[in-house]
Amino acid sequence: MKRRTFIQNASLSSLGIVAAASVIGCKENEIVKGGATSNNSESTIPVVIATWNVPNSTKKAWEVIENGGAALDAIEQGCMVEEANAEGQSVGIGGLPDRDGNVTLDACIMNKEGNYGAVVYLQNIKHPISVARKVMENTPHVILAGKGAEQFAYAEGFQKENLLTEASKKAWEGWKKTSEYKPIINIENHDTIGMLAIDKNGDISGGCTTSGLAYKMAGRVGDSPIIGSGLFIDNEVGGATATGLGEEVLKTVGSFLIVELMRQGKSPQEACEEAIGRIVSKNKDFKDFQVGYIAVNKKGETGYFSIHEGFSVTKHSEKENINIPSKFFNKA
Ligand code: SD4
Numbered sequence: 265m266k267r268r269t270f271i272q273n274a275s276l277s278s279l280g281i282v283a284a285a286s287v288i289g290c291k292e293n294e295i296v297k298g299g300a301t302s303n304n305s306e307s308t309i310p311v312v313i314a315t316w317n318v319p320n321s322t323k324k325a326w327e328v329i330e331n332g333g334a335a336l337d338a339i340e341q342g343c344m345v346e347e348a349n350a351e352g353q354s355v356g357i358g359g360l361p362d363r364d365g366n367v368t369l370d371a372c373i374m375n376k377e378g379n380y381g382a383v384v385y386l387q388n389i390k391h392p393i394s395v396a397r398k399v400m401e402n403t404p405h406v407i408l409a410g411k412g413a414e415q416f417a418y419a420e421g422f423q424k425e426n427l428l429t430e431a432s433k434k435a436w437e438g439w440k441k442t443s444e445y446k447p448i449i450n451i452e453n454h455d456t457i458g459m460l461a462i463d464k465n466g467d468i469s470g471g472c473t474t475s476g477l478a479y480k481m482a483g484r485v486g487d488s489p490i491i492g493s494g495l496f497i498d499n500e501v502g503g504a505t506a507t508g509l510g511e512e513v514l515k516t517v518g519s520f521l522i523v524e525l526m527r528q529g530k531s532p533q534e535a536c537e538e539a540i541g542r543i544v545s546k547n548k549d550f551k552d553f554q555v556g557y558i559a560v561n562k563k564g565e566t567g568y569f570s571i572h573e574g575f576s577v578t579k580h581s582e583k584e585n586i587n588i589p590s591k592f593f594n595k596a
Contacts, residue, residue, distance in 0.1 A: 304533050308581040309466055309564035312338060314459040315507040315556060315577060317587045321345040322580040325461055335461040335469035336375045336397075343371070343393040343471045346457045350429050354456045357390045358429045359475025361436050363443065364482050367427040370489040371396045371473035376499040380406050382489040383413040388424045393473045395422060396489070407489065427475075439479050456488065458495060458505030460560045468560065470495050470503045476510065486510025492520030501527045502562055504535070508555035508570070516542045522559050532559035532567030540569050540593050556590060569593070 312325040325342030329335065347356025354360065361367045371392035372382035381400025383392050384407060395417045399408050408416050418424070428436075456474035463469075472495045474488040487510035488494035494510065496519035497503040504522035506513045513519075518539045525535035536557040544550040556570035558577050568577045568590045575590040 304566050304568075305531070306581075307564045308566075308583075309462050310335075310464050310582075311560065311564050311566065312342065312459065312461045312580040313558055313560055313566050313568075313577055314342065314457055314579075315505065315558055315575075316456070317576055318346055318457055318578050319585050319587065320349075321457060321459065322578045323585055325459065326580040326585065329461060329463050332464060334465075335463040335467050336373070338461045338463065339373060339459050339469045339471040340393055340397055342459050342461070343457050343473045344391055347391050347393060347473055351431075353432055353435070353475075354478070355474050356392070357425065357427045358432055359427060360432050360478035361428055361475075362482050362484065363439075363445075363479045365428065365433070365436055366482065367432070367475055368482075369427075369473070369475055370486055370494075371471070372489040372491065372495055373397050373400060373469070373471040374491070374495055374497040374503075375400070375469050376467040376497070378498065380491050382407045382491070383409070383417075384485045384489045385410040385483065386413045386417070388414060388427065389417045389422050390425050390427065391422070393471050395420070396471070396473075406491070409485075436479070445479060456507050458488070458507055458558060460497075460503045460505055460558065462560060462564055466562070468497055468499050468503050468562070470497045470505055472505050487513035487518070490514060492517045494519060496520045496523045498523050498527070500562065502532060502560050504532075504539075504557060504559040506555065506557050507575070509553040512543050512547065512553060512555055516546070518543070518555070518557060522557060526559065526561050532561050532565050533569065534567070535559055536567040536569035537593075540571055544571060544593055551594065 310329045312322045321342040324345045325338035328338035350358040369386045369392040373396045374380045381396045383395045398420045458472040460470045472488045476486045493514045495505045504519040522535040556575035558568040570592045
């Protein structure tokens with residue numbers, strides 16, 4: 265099949281993302297209850313929580329908050345740690361490229377006032393989370409894309425950098441031999457950062473930063489920089505952020521949904537479970553892709569839930585900086 269035909273035929277459900285063997289054979293459309301851990305129902309303020317195993321990022325964010333800093337600064341600095349980590353292949357420098365070999369980054373940030381800034385399809389800039397913050401603070405807009413975002417970043421003093429590391433270039437060259445679009449659940453996407461923080465004043469901010477899905481089509485933008493999908497904050501209620509197959513998060517406006525469910529009285533855990541339930545009940549192919557959500561409410565209670573096993577969160581509270589495996593929907 266010619267590549268063009270392949271792309272046309274590749275509906276989201278047929279992208280061929282491989283599910284872990286341990287998750288086959290679940291009961292469809294049944295939400296697994298009892299997902300909350302003791303860490304979840306505990307009210308902890310301040311708190312920092314992020315998708316995946318990113319202890320250095322949560323540690324940095326926590327340090328900012330511990331020193332009396334605002335949640336917004338904690339989010340930016342925490343996310344920057346992973347963006348600068350060249351070994352992480354799904355965010356910032358070292359991110360896996362699109363199928364043409366270009367590393368294109370998506371990021372957004374949202375503050376306690378409900379202000380928001382984002383960059384999509386940004387190239388050659390290591391810290392998209394910081395450019396997103398500049399969009400929020402220094403422009404009359406909320407999203408800048410592609411070349412315009414890049415020009416804006418240079419005008420704001422950011423340096424041009426080559427983001428394609430040797431390791432990611434090698435991986436891409438290996439992928440090109442078959443050009444099959446088959447990312448593997450939890451493997452290639454393990455360190456995209458969605459981060460939520462509550463500072464000592466009890467104010468909430470959040471951020472999300474990613475290189476998106478490896479070997480995506482040129483021009484593709486995921487959920488991560490889109491308000492309400494990859495991230496949403498309402499300082500009176502709480503915040504939520506997402507990771508995984510962005511197309512499915514976008515179609516259900518997942519993070520906004522979770523915050524609205526919390527507004528209606530659900531706990532962060534219940535809200536994350538319902539948002540995952542929304543995806544799986546609408547999509548019989550959910551065995552082929554992963555989505556994970558994390559949430560925090562105004563009381564400092566947290567929640568996290570995913571479709572499949574393998575998702576985890578890193579949570580920094582007064583007590584500890586700990587990586588916690590998430591409960592998941594798709595029980596064997
Ligand atoms: C995307 N949601 O671009 C992102 C990818 C991701 O962990 O989160 N990976 O669809």
